[in-house]
Every structure is written in C-alpha cells, then in structure tokens.
Amino acid sequence: MSDTSFRIQHDDAATHLVVSAAxxxxxxxxxxxxxPVEESPKPYLYPLKTLSGAPVGVYRPWDHRWxxxxxxxxxxxxxxxxxxxxxxxxxxxxHGYVWHRNQGRQVHRGFDSQNDGGTEVSxxxxxxxxxxxxxxxxxxxxxxxxxxxxxxxxxxxxxFTTDLTxxxxxxxxxxxxxxHGRPNAGYTGLFWRGPRAWTGADVVAAxxxxxxxxxxxxxxxxxxxxxxxxxxxxxxxxxxxxxSSAGAPTKWxxxxxxxxxxxxxxxxxxxxxxxxxxxxxLSHRLVFIDHxxxxxxxxxxxxxxTP
Numbered sequence: 001m002s003d004t005s006f007r008i009q010h011d012d013a014a015t016h017l018v019v020s021a022a023x024x025x026x027x028x029x030x031x032x033x034x035x036p037v038e039e040s041p042k043p044y045l046y047p048l049k050t051l052s053g054a055p056v057g058v059y060r061p062w063d064h065r066w067x068x069x070x071x072x073x074x075x076x077x078x079x080x081x082x083x084x085x086x087x088x089x090x091x092x093x094x095h096g097y098v099w100h101r102n103q104g105r106q107v108h109r110g111f112d113s114q115n116d117g118g119t120e121v122s123x124x125x126x127x128x129x130x131x132x133x134x135x136x137x138x139x140x141x142x143x144x145x146x147x148x149x150x151x152x153x154x155x156x157x158x159x160f161t162t163d164l165t166x167x168x169x170x171x172x173x174x175x176x177x178x179x180h181g182r183p184n185a186g187y188t189g190l191f192w193r194g195p196r197a198w199t200g201a202d203v204v205a206a207x208x209x210x211x212x213x214x215x216x217x218x219x220x221x222x223x224x225x226x227x228x229x230x231x232x233x234x235x236x237x238x239x240x241x242x243x244s245s246a247g248a249p250t251k252w253x254x255x256x257x258x259x260x261x262x263x264x265x266x267x268x269x270x271x272x273x274x275x276x277x278x279x280x281x282l283s284h285r286l287v288f289i290d291h292x293x294x295x296x297x298x299x300x301x302x303x304x305x306t307p
Contacts, residue, residue: 004149008116008123019121022151024051026288027158029144031108031125033068038099040084042106043127044068050235050290051154054228058195063259067193070286072142072162073106075188076175080104080131088177088185096182102132106140120147129164137168148305154290157305160190161283166274174280175271184215186268187253187261190284192237194260198226201256204295206302214254216269221302222254222262225292234292239264240307242284246272262286283307 003022010017015032018025026049035041039060046069048057057069066084075083082104086097109126116123122145129138141163148157166172177185194201203211205219214222220241227234239262241250251268255261264284266272274280287305 003151004119006118006121006146006149008114008121019146021146021149021156022051024049024053026051026156037103039066040082040103040105042071042073043108044071050288051151051156052290054231054235054290055195056235056237056288058193061196070192072190074174075177076180078173082129088180088182090181104129104131120145137172139165139167155287157285157287159285164280166276166278169276171276172274173271174274175267176265178269179267179271186216186251186265187263189263189266189282191263192239192261192286194224194226194237197229198224198260199256201226201260203254203256204298212255212257214252216251218249218251222252223298224256224260224262226260227292236289236293236298237262238287238289238302240285245281248272
C-alpha cells in the first residue's frame with residue numbers, strides 16, 4: 001500500500017517547522033521569519049515541493065524580494081502595506097509605486113493546537129497584524145491542513161483558512177492596487193509565486209480561459225503547469241478560489257508572462273470594509289501535482305479535490 005502519511009517536525013529554535021508527506025519534506029513553514037521591515041515580515045511556506053522533491057515555489061526573487069513561496073498578506077490596508085515593497089500611489093510618476101514607511105508585519109503568538117501525524121496533519125496558529133504605527137489592527141486565527149497525499153499519483157493538498165478580526169478602533173479598508181486605480185493589479189490575500197523556470201508556463205482556469213485571459217476573472221479554480229530547470233519533467237499547481245465572508249467577489253490575479261503566480265484575491269477590484277470587532281473569514285485550497293497535467297486530466301483532479 002502506498003505511503004500517504006504526514007508528519008510535522010519543529011526546529012529547536014522555534015522559528016519554523018517542516019511538513020513531510022509520503023516520506024518527502026514537502027513544505028517548510030517559517031512562522032518567525034528573519035525578514036527586513038521593507039518586505040513586511042510575515043510567515044511563509046518555502047521551500048514548497050512535490051512528492052518527488054521537485055521545487056514549486058521561489059524565495060526572494062530579484063524582481064520582488066517580498067515574494068516568498070506561499071504567504072497570506074494584504075497590499076492595501078487602511079494606508080499600510082502588509083505585502084512588502086513600495087505601495088501603489090495614485091498620481092505618482094512612472095508606474096505609481098512609491099517607497100513609504102508604511103510596512104506592517106505579522107507576529108506569531110503561538111500554536112493553539114496541532115495534529116502532527118497520520119493521513120493528514122494540521123495546526124492552528126494565532127497571529128497579530130501590527131501596523132507601521134506599532135498598533136495591532138488584526139487578530140488572526142490561521143489553520144493549515146496538509147492532506148490528500150496520493151503517492152501513486154504524486155499529489156498532495158493544503159487547506160489554508162483564516163479568520164481576520166478587526167481589533168482596531170476604526171473600520172479597516174482592505175483593498176489592492178486596483179481598488180486604488182491601477183487596472184489588473186488586484187493582488188491581495190493568499191499569494192503563491194512559482195519558480196523562475198515557470199515564466200511563460202501554461203495558465204488554465206476552470207471555465208476554459210488560458211494565459212493572461214485568466215487575470216481579473218472569476219472561476220472556481222485556476223492552475224499553472226510548468227517545467228522544471230535542472231531536473232527533468234514538470235509539475236502543476238492547482239488553486240481553488242475558495243470562500244470569503246465578504247460581499248466582494250473573489251477574482252484571480254494569475255499570470256505567467258512576467259512570472260508565474262496564483263492569487264485568489266478577495267479584494268481584486270472591490271474594497272472590503274471591516275468594522276471594529278468584525279471578522280473576515282477566508283478559505284482556500286492548493287493542490288500540488290508531480291507532473292505536467294493535460295487539461296482533461298486537470299479537470300478530473302480538480303473535481304476529485306474540490307473542497
């Protein structure tokens with residue numbers, strides 16, 4: 001019988017943990033990162049790997065040093081930037097991005113519970129979102145669930161759910177560069193950045209759209225199918241739009257023409273206003289497939305792993 005077991009191993013310094021599936025280390029979760037303030041410190045999952053150990057993520061690429069594998073973040077939050085890097089500023093010269101001292105950070109408080117062995121593993125984490133003013137604006141409860149290992153098919157899955165509660169004294173305005181005036185730049189929320197080798201890879205959505213046509217659209221899932229450098233073959237990363245408790249539609253920030261990424265954005269072109277004491281609930285799933293899928297096969301896997 002194929003091994004479908006997961007394990008979690010913490011490091012002695014209490015900065016990260018490693019998740020293994022079917023005997024392979026597939027994800028490292030860095031929950032106390034050593035990150036420059038300009039990159040808006042936050043937990044991230046990197047390295048990310050398939051069941052054979054092939055890379056399906058990138059860390060601090062030269063074009064956007066604040067991109068780190070898979071991370072939950074927010075680009076425009078009541079004037080602060082929890083994404084990292086410069087902030088899109090309407091009316092600014094060039095492309096409109098300006099460096100401000102407005103970077104926020106996410107601070108790990110602790111793990112409330114952990115299931116660390118079996119056919120799935122999970123952990124529940126508490127975090128503070130601390131603004132550039134050093135005020136805590138959001139109390140987050142985050143759940144990571146690693147499951148669905150199929151050793152024969154080379155597949156494993158990650159569920160990422162979060163409750164973001166406004167603990168600020170004022171409403172929080174949760175937006176993106178697009179809500180601030182830049183077209184097709186609606187990135188915010190859970191963001192995956194693919195390997196450099198996947199630039200120009202195939203992007204496919206559930207509704208049949210492909211390539212850059214997926215940008216800004218609504219679809220139940222989207223995937224990037226890329227080929228590796230250094231080792232033979234390729235892989236597929238499939239992401240589901242998931243659910244949001246906000247009234248704003250979840251739309252895809254997805255492309256590969258400049259670099260490969262998948263981001264089911266909960267505020268692509270519609271700002272979310274979160275009142276004091278109110279909670280935004282988000283739920284997403286990603287599936288990592290250890291080969292380059294054909295479209296028909298991808299639809300079958302997407303149906304099989306539908307949340």
